Amino acid sequence: MSTIDDVTLAVIQNGLQQVCNEMDLAFQRAAFSPTISETMDRSDGIYHRDTGDLIAQGEWGMPIFVGCMQFSTQAALAYIQERGIEVRPGDVFMFNDPYMGGTHVMDVKFLRPFFYKGQIFAWFSNTGHWPDCGGMVPSGFSSTATEIEQEGLRLPPVKIFKEDEIDEEILSIVLSNVRVSEERIGDIKAQIGALTIGDRRLTELLDRYGADTVDSAMAEFRTRAAQLMRARIGTIPDGTYEGEAFVDSDGIDDRPLRIHVTMRKTGTELHFDLSQSSPPCAGPMNSVLATTKSAIYLAVKHIFPDVPINAGTFEPIHIADPDGTFLYAEYPRPVSGCAAEVSQRVCEAVFDALVKAVPDLCWAAPAGTVGNLSLGGRDPRRDRHYVMYNLSGGGYGGSLYGDGMSNGCSTTGNAATAPVEVLEQYYPILFEHYRLHERSGGPGKRRGGLGVNYRVRLRGGNAKLSFIMDHGRSGPLGAAGGADGAVNRIVLSYKDGRQYIPRHLSKDQGISMTEGDSVEVWTPGGGGYGNPLERDPASVTRDVFLEYYTIEDAAKDYGVVIDPESGTADLAGTAALRAQMMKERAASA
Template sequence: MAKDSIDPITLAVVKGALEQIVEEMDAIIVRAAFSPVISEQLDRSSGIFHPETGEVVAQGTLSPPLFVTAMQVTTQATLEAARQRGGFRPGDVYIVNNPYLAGTHLPDIKLVAPVFVEGQLIALLATCGHWNDIGGATPGGFAPTATEIHQEGLLLNPRPLYREGVLQEDFLGFLLDNVRMPEERRGDLNACIAALDVGKARMGELVERHGAATVLDTFQSLNDRSEQHMRSLIREIPDGTYRFRHTLDNDGQQDRELVIQLSATVRGDTIRFDFSGSSPPVRGAVNVPRKTCIAACQIAIKHLFPEVPINGGCFRPFEYEIPATTFLGVEYPYAISGYLESIGRVVSTVVGALNPGLPQRALADSISTTGVITMSGTHPQRNAYYVMLFPAAGGYGANAHGDGLVHGPSALGSANYPSVESVEHRLPVRVEALELRTDSGGAGAHRGGCGTRYVYRSLAEGVAVAALGDQHRSRPFGVHGGQPGAGSDVVFYGADGATHLPLRTKGLRVLNTGDVLEYRSPGGGGYGLPAQRAPEEVLRDVRFGYVAAATAREVYGVVLRQMAGADPDAMEVDEPATAAARSRMMKENG
């Protein structure tokens, strides 16, 4: 059957079946995993890939965005490694985490397995589960003081974990001997293996119903259609070169900003991203492998064109110039465990560059730090080791259609925050605040979303904290007159009062009993002039705690009158005073 002869009904049915398979695989990983970073925070992914090209065909709707591209390059690297060994065989399962090949970082353990039906290779399946620890100098794998990759943990090139269905016990034993909490790691690995087993069974059933030729032709048709769709949208952008400059606060070693310089050249239905003008590789852990930078560019494109179905076809219209002489294209052995901070800013840079060419789709900047706080130590009651990761949520940028999302997960990983009950059960800490950060969203005709404030109190001695974040000085930008969102911050309260890490959002600290850690995540940028925001919307913001009453007056020119003491639900707009204040602001803003 020729790929263009597939009737629309069959195409839709097979497409739906593929999507159902990956959703079921994702659900199995979540339900069977041992560690909360997978079972609660959903830091995992599953996908179906073309057996010859390794292009992604289907991926779970709740997969972290970064994995959409990263899982494809992982599968392609594993496909090449298998070819060098004579090709995949039924029952093989390869394991890999090499970030220079696999596009993320060492804790992301990826498995790739072939699907054979009656001796024919039909598809490749891949899963990823974020391990709570991968060895290395810093528990959890987010190492703010690392200066090369081997300080960050075990590095695994693509190699068989199962050979023709036989588990390589010695290799697995070596791996588990070199990570913290090995039984938890074993449980997470088995969850991904179970997902692969179910995925292979479901693919076999699909082939039995429709035939191998139809399934393979559907792979090609779905990817070709996404490519055509993406190219048609790129044609909306006027030809030309669009430039944008963004920064990181520092690399975790020196208090010196890093520059991301992008030239995006649009020609017809293609875009070429050139990062040649960016800062050189650094000693700290915020370097980015080339393939990871490419994945970040694709996340930005997905934000600008959310209607395109995600598969390998929509990646085809793009070219990249990311030299190894920049910190965005590094090779072995540069440290990369802080890569999320850098690629968050890459996403923002691509959006900032293309905004002028897409005025109706323009986006203000969002939280682009993952702001991971890792806590580890030995629990005093259980005498057992613990490691737990806390990714930050924050504000999204506003756009022409409305305000930014409040308390949204990072657009890179979409990892949920664990439940407070889970945190306090597993760690000797108390969560004293998990609340919106008032006034953190950038002001505008449409307001940026608010960031979040987290407060932890240590209930024991020796709670080791590793902070690996950014965006304290490099705040989320606004567009069309909108103001930037608030930056991030990390504050410690102890016997010496309030103190900061030397590099503010990156570093190590040990908490003793009663010490407090406060993390404040960024808010999103605003869209349009603040004086153009409707007074009733400002009043609503004050009622909900998004904006302080003083800010409503000073920034938005809206004066509030309280009718019943301090009850925010009883506030109303003082119309004459507001009209005068807003007229003044409009004149000041031209």
């Protein structure tokens, strides 16, 4: 039992959270690349001095990094200890090896010891998505990579800063192996600056309450998070539940990859087994273990959002290592698609299992793709090279309580789409439109949210286009009788009128573009929840008025008859059509 009063505990907990939040903001505001400064693809946290366990993380950090940064910190500490590397105040380690508790090589981690009165009290760590780390194609999202070296420079933990002085030799190696190096040095300094802010703020907190009190409070936070998570898990009926999801392809072999989850709930514990998933694949859709586990943690956290985030949150969740599947990538398997795409399919499979157990707490599948699209070339206006990395939103799944949100962020992230005006200033491109993907939300009593549709035209020079997306083969799953959402689509249009549709639907790389060519993307809509024939006709009529769907869709998917002249629902005609449709469905079943 904690001897610290609850008021002091609350103040310290909020103080630790504030330290991380300030690191997030400092990182974002100082970063050079729009991927971090506008999209906010980054995270900051505090970790235990001995175990590397998560203590606190910024509220605006990427959710998939919650588990991954704990795994990467633990791996880095083991690396440092095994090699007897001396650690001094002002040292900062940089690394991005996916197999060391990471995601993909573009997510670069910095790790700094926090000293208080001459002793290491904790570790600060942050992750920033660099738009490029070298590799076959600008951005590193190579859809045809068959080994990790083709995805970019891979670094073990190395001291980029030694006692607050940058190591120019390490820096020169890094900058010599990435594109647009002048932008990377800005991001490096932004990451360092965020950690420095954390050092100052945590020192102030310890000066105020004392190291022993804060240390005891952190242990109490972990205990209480574990207790609350167990209490929430206890509300799930005991039993075994199964779910599955599919990745379109691995970018090499045009066949889907299966993710199969068996979830066993006993008492206040959850056990997950992924062993029936597809074997390792040739292309970059393998997932490292840290990302696979983090995706499951994140999926459960979606169901119980009130549980605070620290290492205790994960204690009641047990995941068997999925050896022999593509969800347990080992060197030299390529993994660029794991964090952005495969992790979302893992979440989707977990949701598919959970919706059978707690349908009132779950929802239909969301769009489930980051929509990674990159363009790299030379800007003739500024006479310099560039790498543009863009991500986009999609529809959320409907739930018992309402329709899914349109143009929401990815399942495993909270990154925002960069403002098109900013991207047009940075790069030689023009967004010709950016709008909702009409008719994309899956029909249901509560329909899925809509994805987005945008077209980008190259304004000057030559460029290489690459993308790794998903849900191009099948749309996000509906739930409780709802229909699936619409699929992802990509079309490249050349200025001479020719069009190119990728063979792998949602994945391709190194496509040449010249001035006047354009690429158009349609992201998936969320799955529908519940029987579409039970949807309120007034809601269907409103959706038609907003041009989310057509009058024909209203009749075909919802059994709602709308008068084209008045735009109102014919209730008698609707009742008759729905009765006929229910009769036909019963007969076919």
